[in-house]
């Protein structure tokens with residue numbers, strides 16, 4: 001569950017990127033966040049995992065009030081949030097297996113639990129057979145699969161993705177979307193900022209459109225609504 005009430009964000013340079021946002025996203029929803037570049041999509045998403053703090057307003061994620069959350073408790077919040085980025089953000093010197101296992105080691109899981117869960121998750125994303133490879137030995141689509149495996153290995157309630165298919169070709173993007181679809185079918189909330197018109201129009205879900213820091217459209221089974 002994610003809720004924003006009267007949320008405003010003005011950066012130190014005076015740019016207002018969130019301008020009175022009110023939204024409620026229920027557990028298990030799949031939500032696309034669309035809008036032109038500079039509209040405030042990333043800011044909207046970053047506030048959900050406390051990468052940015054709002055200037056004003058209340059944000060609640062998984063029953064945690066982020067305004068009241070001490071910086072020291074932010075890692076605890078992120079245990080229940082998976083994050084996927086356009087540029088994958090994998091650790092280049094670690095293998096596929098190690099990249100995913102690392103997310104469990106930092107939360108001090110038992111080694112036998114880690115091994116089992118990492119292999120199950122790599123199987124889900126179709127990369128069990130590449131567990132020993134380094135990210136540099138993989139295609140972009142495969143690297144994004146590793147990043148997704150890492151984001152879900154601790155079974156978070158929410159996965160937040162900022163342009164996850166932004167660097168991928170259309171066919172690879174569809175493969176990645178199938179995985180997000182599967183994760184969502186298992187009950188995980190998915191919030192995804194995207195410019196991928198084809199995906200938004202064909203794999204329909206709730207669409208939240210942001211322009212100039214405001215929600216200008218919020219539709220169940222919505223379309224992309226922009227030219228590109």
Ligand code: ADP
Nearest residue numbers: 011013015017036037038039040041042043044
């Ligand atoms: P989008 O993801 O829709 O492209 P962003 O949330 O990245 O939009 O940006 C919204 C506005 O806030 C833009 O005008 C951008 O330049 C500005 N902005 C984003 N991050 C920062 C920052 N760290 N400092 C100052 N301005 C920022």
